Structures are given as structure tokens and as C-alpha cells.
Amino acid sequence: MKRIYTVSQAREADVRTSQLHKIPGLVLMERAALSVSDYIEDKYAKRTRILCLAGTGNNGGDAMALCRILFVRGFDVSYCLLGPESRLSESAKIQYQSLLSYGLSSLAVEETDFKSFDLIVDGIFGIGLSRDIQHPLAELIGEVNASGRPVIAMDIPSGLNADTGAVMGACIRASETFSFQFLKPGILLGQGRSVCGQVHLPEIGIDAIETGATLPVCLALEREDLDGFLTDRDATGNKGSFGKVLVVAGSEEICGAAVLSSQAALLSGAGMVRVYTHEKNRTVIGTAFPEALITTYGNSWSKDEIKEAMDWADSILIGPGIGRSDQAREMLDFVLSDPALPAVIDADALNLLSEEPNSLLKPHGKWILTPHMGEMARLTGKGISWLKEHALEAAETFARDYQVDLILKDATTVTALPCGRTYLNSSGNSGMATAGSGDVLAGLCAGYLAQKINPEEVAAYAVFIHGMAGDLAAAKKGKGAMIAGDILEALPQITRDGGAIVAV
Ligand SMILES: NC(=O)C1=CN([C@@H]2O[C@H](COP(=O)(O)OP(=O)(O)OC[C@H]3O[C@@H](n4cnc5c(N)ncnc54)[C@H](O)[C@@H]3O)[C@@H](O)[C@H]2O)[C@@H](O)CC1
Ligand SMILES: Nc1ncnc2c1ncn2[C@@H]1O[C@H](COP(=O)(O)OP(=O)(O)O)[C@@H](O)[C@H]1O
Ligand SMILES: [K+]
Known part of the structure; x- marks a missing residue:
């Protein structure tokens, strides 16, 4: 059985884990990025040209951490920071500075041809998306989709409402989505099924929030669960x-x-x-x-x-x-x-x-x-x-x-x-x-x-x-x-x- 967390539940689980186990958010971000980089390393050759699109929030932080890890592992990887440095979240700023320390600066997005890459990573928005995406990011998302390149979405395709599955202005059409540890309702509801592609749920060490059977929780059954339901006939x-x-x-x-x-x-x-x-x-x-x-x-x-x-x-x-x-x-x-x-x-x-x-x-x-x-x-x-x-x-x-x-x-x-x-x-x-x-x-x-x-x-x-x-x-x-x-x-x-x- 898989747990499905709404945005507020995912945030609660994140905060709880950090506080209870003294694990800083940066560590969770690193684990999230590692889970995706391990997958890419398994599936793609080192010569694969990869572009990471990073927003200014923690989803962008995930994408920049991934960019660093892939770079260190010898991949041909670049990134575009989509917003001013002044708007970077605390953790995203650290990821950005780390990339700069490796001599990796952001490509100018207006000069970037998405078709010249083999794989695009979407770290524009995650569960923090709070309003419709507008110009110029909406057009950028349209270009990514039109490029025909495979897209790996970090946490959730940018533009998808993680709670409802509604498209908010524009939405990345991902071939694969790495939803960090827990499913989100929007992945299954609304447009979710048509924009998420194959969904992966890597464990990144976040504790579940429920502490008792009485708390409301949203679940998705899996085939294995049927073993307990369809028991042998008397x-x-x-x-x-x-x-x-x-x-x-x-x-x-x-x-x-x-x-x-x-x-x-x-x-x-x-x-x-x-x-x-x-x-x-x-x-x-x-x-x-x-x-x-x-x-x-x-x-x-x-x-x-x-x-x-x-x-x-x-x-x-x-x-x-x-x-x-x-x-x-x-x-x-x-x-x-x-x-x-x-x-x-x-x-x-x-x-x-x-x-x-x-x-x-x-x-x-x-x-x-x-x-x-x-x-x-x-x-x-x-x-x-x-x-x-x-x-x-x-x-x-x-x-x-x-x-x-x-x-x-x-x-x-x-x-x-x-x-x-x-x-x-x-x-x-x-x-x-x-x-x-x-x-x-x-x-x-x-x-x-x-x-x-x-x-x-x-x-x-x-x-x-x-x-x-x-x-x-x-x-x-x-x-x-x-x-x-x-x-x-x-x-x-x-x-x-x-x-x-x-x-x-
Ligand atoms: N368990 C967790 O919750 C973890 C979360 N992580 C990542 O953190 C993400 C959440 O990070 P954030 O809360 O920083 O949120 P996001 O990175 O999704 O983006 C939020 C930022 O975008 C702005 N924004 C929202 N809608 C906008 C719009 N339509 N146009 C322009 N700007 C808009 C917000 O004001 C905010 O500054 C997750 O999706 C995930 O990728 C990971 O780092 C690891 C652990
Ligand atoms: N696109 C879809 N994907 C998955 N299941 C679907 C889809 N469309 C319909 N279904 C399922 O098919 C069933 C249709 O039921 P219903 O509308 O009551 O049909 P009818 O009245 O003709 O028997 C429901 O279980 C619904 O969830
Ligand atoms: K994303």
C-alpha cells in the first residue's frame, strides 16, 4: 500500500523528520538528488547531454544538487537558473553556490536550445506552486514540451497542482516523475496521469506522519495487498x-x-x-x-x-x-x-x-x-x-x-x-x-x-x-x-x- 500525501502533509512530514532526527533539509535534498542521479547513471551513458532546469525554490535546489552530482560523476550536464539569485530559497542558494564553486555557471535560458540536449530535468516548481504559471515561464514550459526530449520531473511536473491534478497555467509533460517518497494526490487525479509518465517513489528517509490508526490518510493499493484480501477459500x-x-x-x-x-x-x-x-x-x-x-x-x-x-x-x-x-x-x-x-x-x-x-x-x-x-x-x-x-x-x-x-x-x-x-x-x-x-x-x-x-x-x-x-x-x-x-x-x-x- 502506498501513502499519498497532500502538500500540507508532505511539508509536515518533512519538518517532522528534520526536527525529530536532526536531519537538515539539505540532507533530504541531497538524498532526493542522489536517488535521481543513481537512476540516470543506470539508464544513460556519460555522454548524454543533460539540462537541469532550476526554479528558485527547493525544487530548483533539488535540480541543482542533481546537476552537481552528475557533473562530479562525469556527465555532460548544464543547468539554467530560472530567476534572480536574490529569490533563491536558503537551500537552493547553497546548491547554486556549490555549483559556482565547481566553475559551473547557469546557461542563459533565452539562448538555450532545448533540442540540443538528450535529457531535460524539470526542477522549476515542486509542491510550492501556489498560483498559475505565467509569461515567460509558461512559454518556456511549452518549448520544453515541444522539444520532444525525455523529461524527468523532480517531485512533480512543474505546473501540476500536487493536491488536485489541475494544470496551473502550463505544465511540463514528463516521461518520468520522481515523487520524493510519497505519492501526491495530483499525480493520480485530474491531469496527473497524463503528465507524470512513469512514477518512481524513492525513499529519502522521511518519516510517515501518522502516529495512530485513527488519523486520516490517503492510500493507493498495490497488487501485493490482494494477498491479504483474497484469502484461501474455506x-x-x-x-x-x-x-x-x-x-x-x-x-x-x-x-x-x-x-x-x-x-x-x-x-x-x-x-x-x-x-x-x-x-x-x-x-x-x-x-x-x-x-x-x-x-x-x-x-x-x-x-x-x-x-x-x-x-x-x-x-x-x-x-x-x-x-x-x-x-x-x-x-x-x-x-x-x-x-x-x-x-x-x-x-x-x-x-x-x-x-x-x-x-x-x-x-x-x-x-x-x-x-x-x-x-x-x-x-x-x-x-x-x-x-x-x-x-x-x-x-x-x-x-x-x-x-x-x-x-x-x-x-x-x-x-x-x-x-x-x-x-x-x-x-x-x-x-x-x-x-x-x-x-x-x-x-x-x-x-x-x-x-x-x-x-x-x-x-x-x-x-x-x-x-x-x-x-x-x-x-x-x-x-x-x-x-x-x-x-x-x-x-x-x-x-x-x-x-x-x-x-x-
Ligand atoms: N519532503 C520534502 O518536502 C522535500 C522537498 N524537497 C523539494 O522541495 C520542493 C518544495 O520546495 P518549495 O517549498 O521551495 O517550493 P517550490 O520549489 O515548488 O517553489 C516555490 C517558489 O515558487 C514560487 N511560486 C509559486 N508559484 C509560482 C508561480 N506560478 N510563478 C512563479 N513563482 C511561483 C513561490 O513563491 C516560491 O518562491 C518539493 O517539491 C521538493 O522538490 C526536497 O528538497 C527534499 C525533501
Ligand atoms: N479513463 C478511465 N480510466 C480508468 N477507468 C475508467 C476510465 N473511464 C471509466 N473508468 C471506469 O469504468 C467504470 C465506468 O462505470 P460507469 O460510468 O458507471 O459505467 P456504466 O454506467 O456504463 O456501467 C468505472 O469504474 C470507472 O472508474
Ligand atoms: K518539478
Whole structure:
């Protein structure tokens, strides 16, 4: 599991480490620069022409320290200081003076042709970026990007908001980013994934800030974490003991969502799945998915029937394809009146809830909500562009206010838990933006809930596994041609024997 620190948390960790262990900031800067120089030495020949672009803050200090180390190691390296000496931070000034002592003075940036270098290091701005980048640095960044040269970003590509992933005026497009020790939210959110390139997280000796399990922290799951989640299947279990899922999905007009979500629930390892749907769907679901138990309703649904199914189930999924009719609203109200049954609330159920969000405030147990940005906009009354820039804050606030697990689906899905912990998902790809992909995720959540696998964090794991399956599907079919059924088909490769993970 990787920690993700906001700008203020990264600064806190930095200060804490310096104070507690009496390690000056310059030492951390040296370690940061060493981690990048070791990498460059491994990957590039000594004759590589390298240009380090240094701003006047500590990010520039990192770049100048790197320039010195590479010079001492025999590389053909130069640098441009992008600002007056008078604005250098304390540590950056020391790095600059050190370079001068080696006889290395800054190139004049207006006379520098970026294309004449083989590799460019971006140390213009790090996490200290506080406003939009303007003339002339914005143009300079445009020229670096247009040069077509590989760029290594120190800490974060200059111009990327480290908290939100928004581009602030202009942004370096890096081929690789060395984020010092901890990920930043902006690397995964917003434009982060498209401008960071390959991300490295070198250890530079900074202590983590959390001192107890109660502190809010943002995390990214990794493949290794699944070993603890998908434990071996109980050899003595039976279909009743592996969890029973009730899927309330589909309507007179829509059928596919019920098939995809209930298949995902069964593929998660649950013992039984029962679909409660409109009678028109019986034949299709029964044919496409003979393993499902099916209960249907006609013009009117039956409280007794659904109650009996809820009593039978260990978890319920409600929403995919149920529509927004009065009938759907009544069923949703009834289902949510049982606080004891762990529930996944998806798709149309979310749209119905957005008409009356306060119904989420009534007492309840485990509820997982899975809105995409459009559904979240309806639920919160906020615009989609605002939500995209404030995804972390929006998800965390919602989870806390309504005491639900909130899966805010997007290219990087944010999963916020009411305890204050948040996960940013690093698996998955744009091929997953295909109809029915969300139904698969909702089914997976309900399936794991029924099995009572790590209920507290189940939402984050389901998202991660869903993304991994999407990556396998993309590898097999291509991002353009993959469909939701391919994500389903890939699931067993991840959960082979309910435990071992097959490399993606
Ligand atoms: N754990 C840590 O936090 C460590 C941090 N280090 C480096 O230090 C960096 C942070 O250093 P700083 O706080 O000095 O911040 P930066 O080096 O990111 O830059 C801050 C400076 O840029 C100015 N500025 C901000 N936005 C601007 C804009 N749009 N146009 C023009 N000027 C602008 C600020 O006023 C400030 O003077 C990190 O990103 C990292 O690279 C490393 O040295 C090692 C350890
Ligand atoms: N560009 C992307 N990169 C990674 N995952 C994506 C991307 N676009 C969409 N997804 C994922 O695909 C799923 C789409 O779900 P959703 O919008 O509910 O689709 P549907 O309603 O058609 O089932 C979500 O899990 C989302 O996170
Ligand atoms: K940078």
C-alpha cells in the first residue's frame, strides 16, 4: 500500500523528520538528488547531454544538487537558473553556490536550445506552486514540451497542482516523475496521469506522519495487498456459507445491467446470487446466466417477496437498470429501510436518492454508494467540472456527512470511507469507459460484502480488482474493443484459486 500525501502533509512530514532526527533539509535534498542521479547513471551513458532546469525554490535546489552530482560523476550536464539569485530559497542558494564553486555557471535560458540536449530535468516548481504559471515561464514550459526530449520531473511536473491534478497555467509533460517518497494526490487525479509518465517513489528517509490508526490518510493499493484480501477459500464451506447476494436490477426496458452485475457478484466468489427483476427479463437472464436464482415482479412488486429475499441475503445490490419509476422509488425506500443488510447503491438508485439525499441520513449499517461524476453531480448539486477538480474533498465530505463508503468513479476512482481513510485507485484504463463496466464493479462490491471479506476496506479493494480486470481485458482485446463482458471474463485470472494473483 502506498501513502499519498497532500502538500500540507508532505511539508509536515518533512519538518517532522528534520526536527525529530536532526536531519537538515539539505540532507533530504541531497538524498532526493542522489536517488535521481543513481537512476540516470543506470539508464544513460556519460555522454548524454543533460539540462537541469532550476526554479528558485527547493525544487530548483533539488535540480541543482542533481546537476552537481552528475557533473562530479562525469556527465555532460548544464543547468539554467530560472530567476534572480536574490529569490533563491536558503537551500537552493547553497546548491547554486556549490555549483559556482565547481566553475559551473547557469546557461542563459533565452539562448538555450532545448533540442540540443538528450535529457531535460524539470526542477522549476515542486509542491510550492501556489498560483498559475505565467509569461515567460509558461512559454518556456511549452518549448520544453515541444522539444520532444525525455523529461524527468523532480517531485512533480512543474505546473501540476500536487493536491488536485489541475494544470496551473502550463505544465511540463514528463516521461518520468520522481515523487520524493510519497505519492501526491495530483499525480493520480485530474491531469496527473497524463503528465507524470512513469512514477518512481524513492525513499529519502522521511518519516510517515501518522502516529495512530485513527488519523486520516490517503492510500493507493498495490497488487501485493490482494494477498491479504483474497484469502484461501474455506475447504469445508458450502454455497450457503460463501455468501448470498440479492441483486435488485433491471426493469421492463433494461435487462443487461442485471446480468452483468449479478454475474460479477457470483464471480467474486459468493455462493449464490438471486436477481429480483421485472418478469420480462426472466428468459434473458435465465439463458445468459443460468447460475442465478430469479424472482420476478410484474406490474406491481411484492413487499413480502422482496422481504423474504432480503432475509435470505447477506448483502444487497440495488440500482443497475431499475429506472426512475415510482415502482423503483418504492422498492428503493423499502430496501433502505432495513439498516441491518449491507447494501451497494448504484446507478438509478443513486439518481432516485438525489431527489431526496436526506434519506441517506436515516440509521444504517454498511452502505456503499458508487456514483460516477454525473451521478455525484446530481447527488451533491455541484457541477461536474468542480467535482473533477475537488474529487478528493467531495468524496471525503460525502462519506463523512452521510457515513457511507463513497466510490466516486472516474479515470482515477476515489474511494472515501467514513472513518476518514481514502483510497485513490491506480489500476484500470480508458477502455473501461464502456457501457456496463460500472455494473460489474457494483456486483463485485456486493459479492465481497456478502462474503464478509474485510468489510471496512472492501470498497477500495473491489475498485482495485475491477481495474486490474480491466487492464487484463485491455491487454487481450485492446482499449477500444474491450467491453464490460471482457472485464467479467478477466476476473478469474486475478482471483485464481481465490488467492494467488496473476501478474497483469
Ligand atoms: N519532503 C520534502 O518536502 C522535500 C522537498 N524537497 C523539494 O522541495 C520542493 C518544495 O520546495 P518549495 O517549498 O521551495 O517550493 P517550490 O520549489 O515548488 O517553489 C516555490 C517558489 O515558487 C514560487 N511560486 C509559486 N508559484 C509560482 C508561480 N506560478 N510563478 C512563479 N513563482 C511561483 C513561490 O513563491 C516560491 O518562491 C518539493 O517539491 C521538493 O522538490 C526536497 O528538497 C527534499 C525533501
Ligand atoms: N479513463 C478511465 N480510466 C480508468 N477507468 C475508467 C476510465 N473511464 C471509466 N473508468 C471506469 O469504468 C467504470 C465506468 O462505470 P460507469 O460510468 O458507471 O459505467 P456504466 O454506467 O456504463 O456501467 C468505472 O469504474 C470507472 O472508474
Ligand atoms: K518539478
